[in-house]
Amino acid sequence: MSQQTIDFTLNGVPTRVSVPVQMSALEMIRNVAGLTGTKYGCGEGECGACTILLDGVSLNSCLLFAVECDGRQVTTVEGLADDPLGRRIEKAFVDAGAVQCGFCTPGMVVQARQLLERTPHPSREEIQRGIEGNLCRCTGYVKIIDAIEAASKE
Amino acid sequence: MPETIQRDSLIGKRITKLDAPEKAGGKTRYIQDLDVQGQLYGKILRSARVHAKIKSIDTAAAKALPGVHAVITAADVPYQRPIGVAKDHFPLKTDRVRSLRDEIAAVAAETEAIAEAALKLIKVEYEDLPVLADPRDSLKPDAPLIHPEPHGASAKHDHLKQAQGIAYRGKPDNIAMTFDYEQGDVAAGERESDVVFEDTFHLHYVTHCCMGVSGIIAEFDPSGNLLMYSNTQVPFLHKREFAEILNMDPARIRIIQPPIGGGFGSKLDIYPFEPITVFLAKATGRPVKLVFTREEEFLASPTRQPVILTLRSGCRKDGTLTFRTVSTLHDNGAYTSWGATTPFVMMQTISSLYRVPHCLYHTKAVYTNNPYAGSFRGYGNLQATFAVEQHMDMMAAAIGMDPLAFRLKNAQDPGEVTPQGMHFKSCGFKDCLTTAAEASGFSAKFKANEADKAKPGRFKRGVGMASMLHVGGGAKIYPSDGCGTILKMDDFGSVTLITGASEIGQGSETVLAQLVCEELGVPLSAVRVINNDTEITPWDVGVHASRTTFIAGNSAIGAARKARGKILDAAAKMAGLNAEELDLRAGHIVEAKNGTVVMTLAKLLRQLHFSDKAELVMTSFYYEPPSKHQDKHFKGDVSAAYAWATQVVEVEVDTDTGIVRLLKVTGAHDVGRILNRLGLEGQIEGGIVMGQGYALTEELMVENGVVRNPGFRDYKLVTAPEIPEMDVRFIETMDGEGPQGAKGVGEAPAICIAAATANAIYNATGVRIMALPFTPEKVYRALKAKEQHH
Known part of the structure; x- marks a missing residue:
């Protein structure tokens, strides 16, 4: 199993890890870097629970090879604690009742972060489209949409 | 210190979920996120055949793989018992x-990758048996048996265990269970009927799709006690069952x-992966830690019960229901x-949603x-x-009556005791019907759509309603349907609520804390809820049957009232007043009549604690x-309260493609009383979707x-853009037994949608579809079949 050493920035921290070349970014973030906020939900890019920001762009980390993080900025949900917009979104999720079992929540929050950066004042339909790649089984999405809308109005 | 404090209440407010901040920040550690020092990774080899004899299993190569610590098959666990x-x-x-999905062997290895590699090295020889894929085939006289009775030496050896109900027995036929229920005389009911319908409905397989896949960590501590980190919804029943299996x-078992x-x-049953781990x-x-992949979750976690249901029902011309006969497979x-x-x-x-004098019900559950x-x-x-x-x-429709009026004529009223023995002490059913109908404009839309149905046009609108009755005060299935609470107060006025109730995202910890605040007059921030460790928490039957708010809520109130009594008695002595003249508000002891502050709660607790008659305020309560x-x-009144709801669904049917869009759901739910409006709305909205x-x-x-x-690519969950507009109304019937008047609601919102959608599609198109789901293909075929028929 060939290994590769990569250097990247993980939530602002310069990071060097050695990973098998076929390892996913999700596995690397969870099992090598030890950050468990990014969740495994399906492993095939269908549920969005593993959403991260790569150079500020959201994607499913289960579909990304860890080695592709080399030289780039990786932001996970843990990294949003240092980000004013991220914190605003998290608070809005709490206040709007957008969290039940909470398993999809980190992915939703990261996806919302990208949505609001690109579209600071989205319509409800734009919010719905913006999170269509993130599945939630508990909430029926209403309060998640409410939360993102509220965060956009602050 | 304030001079006076007025009474305040959290009941009915929008209270944010206590664990939401840590979950939104990605800090919560689920089973997938936990690691135990020295843990190995477990993986299960599942069958490659649907129905077969196992001729041989060769694990030698798997055992020889470096990093593999154990490979086990049934032969290695002769002590295992059926679950x-x-x-x-x-x-x-x-x-x-x-x-x-059947489990043949399991591996524990140093990494998941090694465990997976080892699975591939296990060789299994099978001898195929005929497959029974349709329950109707299983009932045929020549059908092969799925659970033939064991014979020979092992059968004799197991005789004692079989007598104790802990050994595998086998079945002489493919019938797993039967249920037969009867009230009145359906033949007499049919004779009184002016209209009779008989139809067969087909209900399909769906599965839970929890976003967190199944998982468990099991370890034996140095003293040989078993500790499991488990996602179970029934920790105390699990403990008992594991004790039997092992x-x-x-x-010596802790969960x-x-x-x-x-x-x-x-997570209501015990599944093979748990004892295997x-x-x-x-x-x-x-x-050993074992976590499913998503594919495994689809293949090897349970499903909703698929059913073939034949219903025969009748009514008189005046709209009175006469009988129902049901047989299900x-x-x-x-x-x-x-x-x-x-x-x-x-x-x-079948028997009690509406008043039906005569009912006959048969079920066969078939292997x-x-x-x-x-x-x-x-x-x-x-x-x-x-x-x-x-x-x-x-x-x-057959008797020319409005669907709402027809339902109202047969709907249950408060006080009714049904022939099945259910006593509806509180019942807002008629309010649910009229509220949902009025809020949605049901009757006018129903008539307008009827009129538009025959007109040309690709897109058709339809409106449909359905109602439901469900247990809302627990369900007495087990010897006890109770929940225990231990409540302790520290010398700073904080409360630790130790409850048997499990939290699975529904918000029970928040509601229980609110109920305690109501009794003890402390802010929400002063309550900590402990609910996840069988070594600490008192017994509870589990989180199911929409029971937690009702049962654990009453239990928490019981413990809190005992603590309140102790505190007020002590305060009354110190203040030279009667306990009845005092109240607890915002962390203070006050005079009830005007809110004048007597002392802080923390001070009183300290005076109780650090005195020559030292006492801590700790109480317990068990609610049955x-x-x-x-x-x-x-027959019997199986729940302490019953929940009611009516949902009106509006759809648009694309008659060119068969695509059905859910436009709007108007729901009216008899919830007894709103405790946490935010959490309640969340339950309803999630249930609707x-x-x-x-x-x-x-x-x-x-x-x-x-x-x-077996994946989200082909198993289609609803996504955010597809959800309907929702208008949810709450009917407060203030149930006399419920905590602060509330009833259970967790399951209710999911129940009516399919039925109401079927009725809405009919209202839109005149096509009635009795099989789920309403996929474009199914709807398109039904529309075309109708066209050809005309």
Whole structure:
């Protein structure tokens, strides 16, 4: 199993890890870097629970090879604690009742972060489209949409 | 210190979930996120055949792989016992496999990758047996037996264990369970009927799709005690069952539930992967963690019960219901879990949602080689309601009555005791019907759509309603339906609430804290809820049957009232007043009449504690609801309260493509009383969308015992852009037994959607579809069939 050493920035921290070349970014973030906020939900890019920001762009980390993080900025949900917009979104999720079992929540929050950066004042339909790649089984999405809308109005 | 404090209440407010901040920040550690020092990784080898004898298993190559600590098969665990509702299921299969999910061997290794590699090295020889993929085939006289009775030496050896109900017994036929219920005389009912319908409804396979996949960590501590980190919804029942399986003293089994990534009934039974992980921990002497892949979750976690339901119902011209006869065939799958017992709930809807004098109900749950069904939010009620509420519309149309008026004429009233023995002490059913109908403009839309139906046009609008009855005050299925609470106060005025109730995302910890605040006059921030460790928490029967707010809520109130009594008695002595003249508000003892502050609660607690008669305020309470077990005829008042709801669904049908869009759902729910409006709305909205998936998009496709779509790519959950507009109204009937008047509501919102959607599609197109889900293909074919018919 060939290994590769990569250097990247993980939530602002310069990071060097050695990973098998076929390892996913999700596995690397969870099992090598030890950050468990990014969740495994399906492993095939269908549920969005593993959403991260790569150079500020959201994607499913289960579909990304860890080695592709080399030289780039990786932001996970843990990294949003240092980000004013991220914190605003998290608070809005709490206040709007957008969290039940909470398993999809980190992915939703990261996806919302990208949505609001690109579209600071989205319509409800734009919010719905913006999170269509993130599945939630508990909430029926209403309060998640409410939360993102509220965060956009602050 | 303030001079006076007025009484304040959190009841009915929008209270944010206590654990939401840590979950939103990604800090919560679910089972997937936990690691135990020294842990190994477990993986299970599942059957490659749907139905076959196991001729041989060769694990030598797997055992030789570096990093593999154990490879086990049934032969390595001769002590294993059958599990599940009917004890028809060995965790590791002995001589045959009966479905594609069947567990043949398991590996514990240093990494998941090594464990997976080892699985590939295990060689299994099979001898195929004929596959039973349809429950109707299982009933044929020449059908092969799925659970033939054991014979020979092992059968004799197991005789004692069989007598104790802990050994595998086998079955002389393919019938896993039967249920028969009767009230009145259906033949007499039919003679009185002016209109009679008989139809067969087909309910499909769906599965829970919890966002967090199944997982467990099992370890034996140095003293040989078993510790499991488990997602179970029933920790105390689990403890008992594990003790039986492992022949262990239950006192030496401890279950810790990390936060659970979704339940919905899926974690109500014990499943093979759990004892198998314990076997691996036992074999290796190391902690073993086993977590499913998503594909495995689709293949090897339970489903909702698929049912073929034939319903015959009648009414008189004046709209009075006369009788109902129901026979259902439940596809049990290869083993028996809770799905087989859904008739408990189904027959309540048949007999008691409306007043029906004569009812006959038969169920056969039949073994096949398909995946086996468990419990899933609604517990058979979605299936029963789908049939009953379609017939309600059909009968209303046949006698020329408005569907709302027809339902109102037959709806239950408060005080009613039904022939099945259910006593509706509070009942807002008629309010639900009229509220949902008025808020949605049902009757006008229904007539307008009727008129538009025959007009040309690609897109057709339809409106449909359905109602439901469900247990809302627990369900007395087990010897006890109770919940224990331990409450302690520290010398700073903070409360630790230790409850048996499990939290699976529904918000029970927040509601329980609110109820305690109401009694003890402390802010929400002063309450900590402990709810996840059998070594600490008092007994509870589990999180199911929409029972937690009601049962654990009453239990928490009971413990809090005892603490309140102690505090007020002590304060009264110190202040020279009567306890009745005092109240607890915002962390203070006050005079009840004017709110004048007497002292802080913290000070009083300290004076109690640090005195020559030192006392800590600690109380406990066990709440057992005043409900009854059903008798052997399935009659009895099984819940302390009943929940009601009506949902009106508006759809748009694209007659060119068969695509049905859910435009709007108007729901009216009798919840007893709103405790936490935010959490309550969340339950209803989530339930509506789960019901939408059941009606329109979700189907676990099982062909000859093979699941064809084990992934989110092909198993279609509803996504954010597809949700309907929702208008949810609450009917507060202030149930006399409920905590602050509340009733359970967790399952209710998912129950009506499929039935109401069926009625709405009919209203839009004149096509009645009696099989789920309403996929574009199915709807398109039904529309075309109707065109050709004309």
